[in-house]
Amino acid sequence: MYRIRFHGRGGQGMKTASRILGSALFSTGFEVQDAPRYGAERRGAPIFAYVRASRAPIDERGVIQRPDLVLVADDSLIPVPAAGVLAGIDAHGLLLIRSAEPAERWRERLNAAARVIVLPITEPLLDRAALPQVGATCAGAAARLLGVVPAEALAAGIEAELGGLGARVVERNLAEAMAAYQAMAPLAGAVSEDGEIAATDYHPPDWVDLPFETARVSAPAIHAALTSELVDTGLWRSLRPEIDYDLCKGCWWVCSSLCPDGAIHVENGRPVIDYDHCKGCLVCLAVCPPHAISAHTEAVTPCAESS
């Protein structure tokens, strides 16, 4: 059975990627299971989707624990623990990262057991606020790496999933998917199917007997204030607003009041952005009277300064 996971940000088309690949594999004659992993995630937040494909009916369910292939649509997610990008990937697995940086850099940085390859981002994105839709690109790359999906099946998958959105959308996505499909040609078939865990050789679960605890402990109650500030929603951000204090007039009541997240506080009469929690909505940029706020593409590790 093939087990593939797509990681990206909410809005980048990971569900679409899983569906295109699922449909392509299905039309090739595989039994398929594909699903997005929904939660409380929002646009920009880490999200993933997965595909299983096998020549026999699939009984395995739920999140893929041991992937054969992991695709990362947005390399800024890799250092984010909550994204779980590297979960369960071992020497057998293949990790494909969409990145402007070369594979060697990632191999050094990650020191992972898995093989690491890169789908290069050739053109720098001028406007990342749009959270580029890269579902078709990821599906195209995955299809070629599996080596079992003909180009026609990939095209059929794109038509099946995006046909309702019109010919132009299909055409554009098809072009992107085929470009990725071609780019991965040297690695066609690099992904191999993993077998099943044997009932004779497995790590037994370390089950625990839950102790009784009083209701003060065991009721779902938080006995503290403001603990949500421990959540780094700054990780959702792909564009970073920056204040040019030479231009800033100090009218903090504009940006600070209108920031939906309350992530702009006031120090010495000047607004200061809390990058741990700024989600990059850019309301501040839109409302700043002297246009003192500009947007900048996030670095690979958007919250590096917070750690």
Next chain:
Amino acid sequence: MSEQETRYRSTRDLPSLHLLGTGTPMCAGCGGLEALHQIYDQLGERSLILNAAGCMTLLAVYPYTPFRGSWLYTAMASAPAGAQGARDALDILVAQGRLPPEEDLRVVVLTGDGSAYGMGLSATSGAIERGLDFLYIVYDNEGYANTGQQYSGATPHAALTATSRLGAGFPGEKKDLFAIWVAHRPAYAATVIGAEPLDLARKVEQALAIRGPKLLLALAPCPTGWDFDPQRTVEIGRLAVQTGVWPLKEYRDGQVVHTKVPRERKPVEDYLRTQGRFRHLFEPERQDALIAAWKARVGTYWASVET
């Protein structure tokens, strides 16, 4: 409605053949049943009554039914939703040709004040906002009478009930259900009382001529819950109108019109004195403040009408 438009020009025009069967277990002297049987004279067999839990749940006790038409007991909160399902189903059947139009039914909700003013408000509001073609009959005996007259959202100020037995009686105010309906801009809404059968008959006639959500809100003097001799039901009903405590009015075409304005209102005390639930206003000593509050409430209402 002008005199010329109605079949009911005088009390002699009222139906002499009554369509609701006898033999029901309602209390002797029930003001709600008095109103219902008058309404039913115009509803007849081509009606489906959806009943909400209350005193009148017991109208039909297996195998005895007083209805010529149909009846479905639902629950306390959702009789209007039952009306929605039944109306939609009848419309579907007629549209599909599976039900001859002459076998179609008028859909009616029958509810006490406990449901109408409280638990059933959400379902009622929803049915009105969806423009459901139904007649909504409330027998308002100003308390949860079926369980022994505990106070409800319809209980008037200072009334003694099983849950406001001592002291100054019920501390709250009677909710204005007519106004709540009017705020929804229904097709029709009217207050009625069984003691004024001509006014009631004209309003039923009017309501049945209009499509959409229609309210008939009947004050239902309750010998058991209000503590008076059953033979005084009509007297108390007339006093409610003559003292101005129960204004008879209707809403249609965006206007509220009073259909019976007492030329000279009798003193509110005349109404209060008839009922055991208000005896504490007069015995062992007169509660001037509570009586004055009653008078002021009624006076303020009519002052707003007459200006």
Next chain:
Amino acid sequence: MRRVLLTGNAAAAWGARLARVDYVPAFPITPQTEIIEALARWIDAGEMAARLVTLESEHSMITAAGAAAATGVRVFSATSSQGLLYGMEMLYTVAGWRVPWVLVNVSRGLSAPITLEPDHNDVLAARDSGFLQIHCAGCQEVLDSVLLAYRLAEDARVRLPVIVNLDGFYLSFTREPVSIPEPAEVDALLPPFDPQGLAFRAGAPLSQAVAVLGGGPYSYFRYQVQLAAQNALAVYDEIAADFAERFGRSHPAVEAYQCDDAEVVLVMMGSFATKARAAVDRLRDAGRPVGLLRPRLLRPFPAAACRRHLLGKRALAVIDQNLSPGQGGVLATELAAALYGRPGAPLLASFIGGLGGRDIPPEELFEIARVTEAAAERGETPPPRLLYTEAELRELRKLQTIAAVERDRRGPAP
């Protein structure tokens, strides 16, 4: 017939469409909402001749559904979790009306704490309502079960509403290959709804769901629901056989997998049971005589079929994706009742797992088999086991530290 990839939610919507339902009272709730969205889209596009009305709550939705069915149209609706419980009063009520219609429940754990992910406590709360229950393990089963459910509900020997259950996320949002039957094939399976003289019409007065005085009449009417539900066992077998003949897909009341020569049998319901099927394959690879039993019907409970497969086995591992606090797993209790006092009744080990969508990986299923085999060897029933690991508890402790419960961990201060 077309074979396409469909989510469980889409499969449920296709079931309703192919059943040519007339009326869909609706109310949104995750993870069910896609079902009513799909139906609304088809109806708006003119692809489906039905009327969809959004009510203001599930309580109202189930009332409207029951009232419409009582008026003689074919009704479909769907809900989940809190919604099913909000409408609970009406589940009992409309079952008592003896109106046939189908309600899809997309299972989701119940509050509190609130969650979006699945377990079976929601649908099991409806166990005693008079609704029949079909539990699905895959998306194809969802579509097929909706069709089977209408045949079952509308059969004159039954005439009760049916819940078709599927797990949130694991089926609701997961696409699998599903064969969509041709409408004509479904029409042959499922003739138009015949209200059998129990519907509202002018000229045919009918007072429905009236009060009774005294326990005698009450007992009669409620026990008639029991008799109808029991009839549903034989009727279901008949319908499932007809379905298998027409469509080549078998959906027995109880699915038995590798049970014939098994010594230990895993018992599960719902989509997680397919994981157990995979685990049974691995255990068989290792030469271990383990099987799987999956009741598809919970109401009526196919006790005789369970006995037929289970008596004479050494031990059962019942894995309940639900919890009845103060008792334990509901399926374990149901099976114990079915097997009690019968010669050859196996030892019964009870496991609670998969609460709130918590996964059950293959290693745990292997371990469940091992623990149960060992218990059978000793002849000693093990204590009920919650599937919960040290690692999970460590993670929970981190959360509890943030929630500032640490200082009271060891119980009340002296």
